[in-house]
Amino acid sequence: MALIVQKYGGSSVANAESIKRVAKRIVDTRRAGHDVVVAVSAMGDTTDELLDLANEVAPIPAPRELDMLLSSGERISMALLAMAIHSMGFEARSFTGSQAGMITDSQHGAARIVDVTPVRLREALDEGAIVIVAGFQGFNRDTRDITTLGRGGSDTTAVALAAALDADVCEIYSDVDGIFTADPRVIPRAQKLDHISSEEMLELAANGAKVLYIRAVEYARRHGVLIHARSTFSSSEGTYVLGEGMKNPREAEGADMEEPIVAGVATDFSQAKITVAGVPDVPGKAAEIFKIVAKSGANVDMIVQNVSATGRTDISFTVPKADAAGALKALAGEQTEVGFQNLVHDDQIGKLSVVGAGMRTHSGVSAVLFEALSAGGINIEMISTSEIRISVVLRGDDLAEAARTVHTAYGLDGESDATIHAGTGR
Amino acid sequence: MALIVQKYGGSSVANAESIKRVAKRIVDTRRAGHDVVVAVSAMGDTTDELLDLANEVAPIPAPRELDMLLSSGERISMALLAMAIHSMGFEARSFTGSQAGMITDSQHGAARIVDVTPVRLREALDEGAIVIVAGFQGFNRDTRDITTLGRGGSDTTAVALAAALDADVCEIYSDVDGIFTADPRVIPRAQKLDHISSEEMLELAANGAKVLYIRAVEYARRHGVLIHARSTFSSSEGTYVLGEGMKNPREAEGADMEEPIVAGVATDFSQAKITVAGVPDVPGKAAEIFKIVAKSGANVDMIVQNVSATGRTDISFTVPKADAAGALKALAGEQTEVGFQNLVHDDQIGKLSVVGAGMRTHSGVSAVLFEALSAGGINIEMISTSEIRISVVLRGDDLAEAARTVHTAYGLDGESDATIHAGTGR
Numbered sequence: 031m032a033l034i035v036q037k038y039g040g041s042s043v044a045n046a047e048s049i050k051r052v053a054k055r056i057v058d059t060r061r062a063g064h065d066v067v068v069a070v071s072a073m074g075d076t077t078d079e080l081l082d083l084a085n086e087v088a089p090i091p092a093p094r095e096l097d098m099l100l101s102s103g104e105r106i107s108m109a110l111l112a113m114a115i116h117s118m119g120f121e122a123r124s125f126t127g128s129q130a131g132m133i134t135d136s137q138h139g140a141a142r143i144v145d146v147t148p149v150r151l152r153e154a155l156d157e158g159a160i161v162i163v164a165g166f167q168g169f170n171r172d173t174r175d176i177t178t179l180g181r182g183g184s185d186t187t188a189v190a191l192a193a194a195l196d197a198d199v200c201e202i203y204s205d206v207d208g209i210f211t212a213d214p215r216v217i218p219r220a221q222k223l224d225h226i227s228s229e230e231m232l233e234l235a236a237n238g239a240k241v242l243y244i245r246a247v248e249y250a251r252r253h254g255v256l257i258h259a260r261s262t263f264s265s266s267e268g269t270y271v272l273g274e275g276m277k278n279p280r281e282a283e284g285a286d287m288e289e290p291i292v293a294g295v296a297t298d299f300s301q302a303k304i305t306v307a308g309v310p311d312v313p314g315k316a317a318e319i320f321k322i323v324a325k326s327g328a329n330v331d332m333i334v335q336n337v338s339a340t341g342r343t344d345i346s347f348t349v350p351k352a353d354a355a356g357a358l359k360a361l362a363g364e365q366t367e368v369g370f371q372n373l374v375h376d377d378q379i380g381k382l383s384v385v386g387a388g389m390r391t392h393s394g395v396s397a398v399l400f401e402a403l404s405a406g407g408i409n410i411e412m413i414s415t416s417e418i419r420i421s422v423v424l425r426g427d428d429l430a431e432a433a434r435t436v437h438t439a440y441g442l443d444g445e446s447d448a449t450i451h452a453g454t455g456r
Numbered sequence: 457m458a459l460i461v462q463k464y465g466g467s468s469v470a471n472a473e474s475i476k477r478v479a480k481r482i483v484d485t486r487r488a489g490h491d492v493v494v495a496v497s498a499m500g501d502t503t504d505e506l507l508d509l510a511n512e513v514a515p516i517p518a519p520r521e522l523d524m525l526l527s528s529g530e531r532i533s534m535a536l537l538a539m540a541i542h543s544m545g546f547e548a549r550s551f552t553g554s555q556a557g558m559i560t561d562s563q564h565g566a567a568r569i570v571d572v573t574p575v576r577l578r579e580a581l582d583e584g585a586i587v588i589v590a591g592f593q594g595f596n597r598d599t600r601d602i603t604t605l606g607r608g609g610s611d612t613t614a615v616a617l618a619a620a621l622d623a624d625v626c627e628i629y630s631d632v633d634g635i636f637t638a639d640p641r642v643i644p645r646a647q648k649l650d651h652i653s654s655e656e657m658l659e660l661a662a663n664g665a666k667v668l669y670i671r672a673v674e675y676a677r678r679h680g681v682l683i684h685a686r687s688t689f690s691s692s693e694g695t696y697v698l699g700e701g702m703k704n705p706r707e708a709e710g711a712d713m714e715e716p717i718v719a720g721v722a723t724d725f726s727q728a729k730i731t732v733a734g735v736p737d738v739p740g741k742a743a744e745i746f747k748i749v750a751k752s753g754a755n756v757d758m759i760v761q762n763v764s765a766t767g768r769t770d771i772s773f774t775v776p777k778a779d780a781a782g783a784l785k786a787l788a789g790e791q792t793e794v795g796f797q798n799l800v801h802d803d804q805i806g807k808l809s810v811v812g813a814g815m816r817t818h819s820g821v822s823a824v825l826f827e828a829l830s831a832g833g834i835n836i837e838m839i840s841t842s843e844i845r846i847s848v849v850l851r852g853d854d855l856a857e858a859a860r861t862v863h864t865a866y867g868l869d870g871e872s873d874a875t876i877h878a879g880t881g882r
Contacts, residue, residue, distance in 0.1 A: 046512035053513075080532065086472035087479075087536050088543035095542065098550055099535035102528040106506065109525035110513050116521065117514035124524055129600070150600070174555070174576070 032198035033065040033155075037165065037188030041205050042262040043107045044074035052203075052262065053114035056160060060120055065155050067195060069165040069188035070111055072103025093138035097167075097178045101127065104164035104184075112162045122160040125150060127167035127176065131194075132187065134168035134177045141168055141177035143186065143249075146194035155195075163191060182243025189246045193253035199279075200250065200257050202242060207261045207449075208268030209234070209241055211294040214448035216430050217437050221444035223293065225270040225278045228257075230293040230385050233419045237383035238298030247271060291388030291395060292440040297433050298381040299426060301331060302354040303411070305346040306361060308371025311338045316345060318368050319361070326360035328353035332381075332414045332423060342371070346412065348423060351377050379411065380429030383421040384436060396420050402439035408432045458624035459491040459581075463591065463614030467631050468688040469533050470500035478629075478688065479540035482586060486546055491581050493621060495591040495614035496537055498529025519564035523593075523604045527553065530590035530610075538588045548586040551576060553593035553602065557620075558613065560594035560603045567594055567603035569612065569675075572620035581621075589617060608669025615672045619679035625705075626676065626683050628668060633687045633875075634694030635660070635667055638721040640874035642856050643863050647870035649719065651696040651704045654683075656719040656811050659845045663809035664724030673697060717814030717821060718866040723859045724807040725852060727757060728780040729837070731772040732787060734797025737764045742771060744794050745787070752786035754779035758807075758840045758849060768797070772838065774849060777803050805837065806855030809847040810862060822846050828865035834858045 036056065043049050052070075059066050071077075080099050084091040091099075108124040115122035131147035151161050165184025168177050179186050185202055192200035209231065212220040226234075228251040235244045241259055250257050251273045260268025270278055309315050316335065323330055333347040349357055354375060361373055389395045399420055403410060408431070412423035424432055437443060462482065469475050478496075485492050497503075506525050510517040517525075534550040541548035557573035577587050591610025594603050605612055611628055618626035635657065638646040652660075654677040661670045667685055676683050677699045686694025696704055735741050742761065749756055759773040775783055784801055787794070815821045825846055829836060834857070838849035850858055863869060 046509060049513050083472060083532075083536060084539060087475050088539040090543065091539045092542040092548075095535045095538040095548075095550055098552075099532060099539070102531040102535075105528040105531070106509075106525060109521045109528075110509060112521040113510060113514040113517045113525070116518040117516070122518075122521075124521055126524075 031063045031065070033067070033195060034059055035067045035069065035188050035192040035195065035197045035200045037069045037184055037200070037202045038071065038262065039184065039204050040071040040074050040076070042203055043070060043111065046110075049073075049107070049110050050114050053111060053118060055262070056111075056115060057118050057120050060160055067151060067155070067161040067163065067191055067197065068111070069163050069184055069191060070104060070108050071165050071184040073107045073110075076103040076106065094175055097138045098176050100178050101164070101167040101176050104166055108162045108164050115160055115162075120160055121158060122162055123154045124162040124164070125154075126164050127187075128169035130163045130191070132163075132168035132190065133171050134179070136170040136173050136175070136177065138175075138177055140180035141170070143168060143179070143190050146190050148191065148194050151191070151195065163187065182245055185243045185246035186249055189250045189253070189255050189257065192255045193249070198256070200255050202246070202257060202259050203262040204241060204259070205261060205263060206241055207264060207266065208259050209239070209271070209294070210448060211442040212433060212437050213239070213297055216297050217295070217434050218447040219434075219437065219443040220448050221442065222448065223269045224280060225272055226293050227387055228271050228273045229418060230387055231271050233383070233385040233416065234294055234296045237296040237381065237385070237419065237421060238300070239294070239296050242271070289388060290386065290442075291392045292384055292386035292442065294385055295433055295437050295440070295442065296383040296385060297429055298383070299429065300350055301348040301379060301381055301423075302351045302375065302377035303346055303348050303379045303423065304354060304357060304361075305344055305374040305376070306368075306370045307344045307374060308342045309345055310369045311341050311343045315368065319345060319370075320347075322360050322364050322368070323347070323349070323357045326353070326356040328357040332412050332421065334412045348379070348381070348412070378426045379423050380426040381421055381423050382429060382432055382436065383419055384440065385419045387418050389418050389420075398439050399436055402435045403432060406432060406435045408435075457489045457491070459493070459621060460485055461493045461495065461614050461618040461621065461623045461626045463495045463610055463626070463628045464497065464688065465610065465630050466497040466500050466502070468629055469496060469537065472536075475499075475533070475536050476540050479537060479544060481688070482537075482541060483544050483546055486586055493577060493581070493587040493589065493617055493623065494537070495589050495610055495617060496530060496533050497591045497610040499533045499536075502529040502532065520601055523564045524602050526604050527590070527593040527602050530592055534588045534590050541586055541588075546586055547584060548588055549580045550588040550590070551580075552590050553613075554595035556589045556617070558589075558594035558616065559597050560605065562596040562599050562601070562603065564601075564603055566606035567596070569594060569605070569616050572616050574617065574620050577617070577621065589613065608671055611669045611672035612675055615676045615679070615681050615683065618681045619675070624682070626681050628672070628683055628685050629688040630667065630685070631687060631689060632667055633690060633692065634685050635665070635697070636720070636874060637868040638859060638863050639665070639723055642723050643721070643860050644873040645860075645863065645869040646874050647868065648874065649695045650706060651698055652719050653813050654697050654699045655844060656813055657697050659809070659811040659842065660720050660722045663722040663807065663811070663845070663847060664726070665720070665722050668697070715814060716812065716868075717818045718810055718812035718868065720811055721859055721863050721866070721868065722809040722811060723855055724809070725855065726776055727774040727805060727807055727849075728777045728801065728803035729772055729774050729805050729849065730780060730783060730787075731770055731800040731802070732794075732796045733770045733800060734768045735771055736795050737767050737769045741794065745771060745796075746773075748786050748790050748794070749773070749775070749783045752779070752782040754783035758838050758847065760838045774805070774807070774838070804852045805849050806852040807847055807849050808855060808858055808862065809845055810866065811845045813844050815844050815846075824865050825862055828861045829858055832858060832861045834861075
């Protein structure tokens with residue numbers, strides 16, 4: 031008899047039918063003799079619809095009120111889910127973020143969890159009830175106001191509950207089967223991973239993989255929560271995300287083989303490249319430039335500075351496409367002060383990342399990447415590396431082809447194509 | 457500078473446009489220098505839509521979860537309303553039932569208010585904010601669960617807040633201009649009343665008038681809250697509902713004339729008549745019959761028992777049409793025990809009520825009614841009276857005509873027809 035925390039996203043509870051399906055799944059887990067705590071997102075597009083309403087009544091909605099508004103989405107889905115379970119003959123109780131003791135700071139729209147005091151949840155569990163908790167929301171103890179956790183908040187809610195209740199596992203349900211060696215929509219031969227280390231998962235997520243939110247994985251890593259990423263639409267097991275010194279639950283079954291050197295290949299089409307051309311080659315210019323970019327709120331990923339002979343140099347960096355316009359505007363405004371010659375904006379790039387903890391102990395991992403790309407006649411524009419990751423920026427048109435080549439080169443291809451479910455993976 | 461509580465119903469906040477209109481109205485009140493506390497209902501048909509969802513996932517939704525679900529409707533409207541006010545440059549804060557200190561018993565779906573502790577509302581008012589409160593909902597202190605107040609709950613919320621905050625007036629906004637001497641859809645010459653006593657209002661509401669909910673009027677009467685029933689769609693004043701010894705705020709202006717003997721004429725098409733025919737004329741039979749009816753959950757209104765010569769008697773009574781089937785079934789099941797001969801069901805009746813506190817001090821009020829009806833050749837089937845009311849049951853087809861005749865006979869007709877707004881008055 032274990033304590034299992036399950037998280038179901040909006041696409042898993044989009045309508046009455048899917049709510050009933052999820053309810054059945056929860057009841058089955060209970061029938062198997064486990065205590066169940068569920069974190070649920072708002073139904074389908076509810077959150078977006080509420081946002082639209084907010085923008086109709088107010089150009090810039092007051093943050094406190096926006097959180098009050100958005101938090102109602104999960105209240106609806108959790109109450110419906112609890113009813114559905116009830117009508118299957120099982121005791122279920124729903125709790126809002128504040129009732130669940132999800133205490134956050136006062137940063138409306140992007141609140142951080144500061145404490146979890148699940149007193150009422152424990153009571154309900156002790157009384158044999160299935161517990162349903164509103165994802166994505168909490169409350170601030172000082173202002174006594176309702177807050178929301180921002181993007182991926184429900185994943186974070188689930189992991190935080192699992193940590194606070196010392197759950198055996200935190201199952202994150204979505205419409206994909208688990209973590210793959212690559213995005214199956216880009217690389218059909220991608221394989222589902224039996225397990226992955228949380229550090230590898232973080233690198234993959236940070237570089238384009240969409241199955242889990244970085245924040246939830248970080249929280250799980252910090253608090254030693256075992257994550258099991260799996261699909262709402264199949265009963266087959268998904269992928270375990272293992273933190274420091276955590277053992278794979280399936281090792282006993284011998285499902286675990288020798289650790290692969292490379293865990294996966296991530297592809298990212300979401301970045302744009304900005305080149306600041308003809309920068310005076312004097313100390314402090316880079317600092318100037320990136321202070322300006324940072325002030326524009328743009329999130330810089332990769333940076334390269336070309337060596338210069340002319341006394342002038344080019345500095346290129348990548349930012350999310352959405353941030354590019356702001357960064358360009360900010361830089362243009364300071365052109366004379368900085369003294370650069372011109373700005374080049376390129377949103378036709380793609381980023382390919384190879385992630386593997388094995389890179390620490392195995393040499394020649396990068397060589398395989400570069401050989402594969404040159405053999406494919408694919409030109410590399412930028413390179414950056416971390417302890418367990420190599421990323422390269424290519425032409426966007428080359429990205430898919432390059433990813434397939436590299437995936438094969440690292441021996442990650444499966445026997446057959448992966449099955450892809452409808453939906454986005456969230 | 458007064459403290460004004462305002463209540464806006466679902467039809468007043470049905471969409472973004474109307475929310476902005478209501479926000480403007482609230483801001484105008486604030487601009488006039490008043491403190492404002494607003495109780496708001498869920499947008500348009502939200503509550504019904506949520507109920508439909510509930511019935512899709514569960515045949516009999518768990519009451520606790522149903523309240524959790526329904527309470528989200530007001531959270532949406534109140535947050536949007538607060539945002540709209542904010543974007544007009546005024547500080548506004550929304551509060552859920554529990555945040556507002558609306559403490560109820562644990563009767564989910566029909567909770568009664570046991571205490572109101574508006575600590576946070578006072579804080580917000582002291583800080584100069586406009587306060588928006590979710591109507592219709594509260595919470596139970598023992599179970600710490602969210603409850604809803606049932607039909608007309610938002611009116612009750614508004615009146616309860618007005619009482620707890622010692623407000624100068626509780627303005628109940630709907631899509632009609634106030635309380636009329638009769639339903640303008642039945643009697644075009646009905647006039648809007650400048651004011652009405654709460655006891656008269658209760659009799660009118662109990663006998664078919666739909667503008668205010670009995671429960672809210674009772675609460676106001678008990679706690680000395682002045683109600684001002686008025687329209688969201690016009691700025692003209694509506695009708696003041698005056699409790700014991702309360703003075704009409706407009707008397708100063710001389711708007712108040714001599715009290716009329718009859719305040720209004722109420723029409724009610726919602727009742728059905730059941731006749732239990734051939735009841736043995738022995739003591740205790742009536743008691744037997746009405747115990748059976750009560751157990752069926754039917755709410756008996758009028759009762760007449762014909763004198764009998766034959767040793768058998770007929771007992772007729774009226775119940776809401778919705779309750780009739782249950783009452784008939786229950787009675788049929790006990791036919792032999794009670795020993796009556798047969799049951800007659802008649803849902804083609806209409807009830808006409810004349811209400812006026814003046815009946816206490818003036819004689820001949822009922823004579824006017826009976827003369828008017830006989831002059832109109834209208835047959836009376838049942839009669840019942842209270843201290844300030846005379847009600848008669850007629851054929852449903854005669855009701856409108858009879859009401860017009862009586863309205864004229866009591867001198868209640870206006871110079872011209874009343875203007876009727878779209879909507880139901882709720």
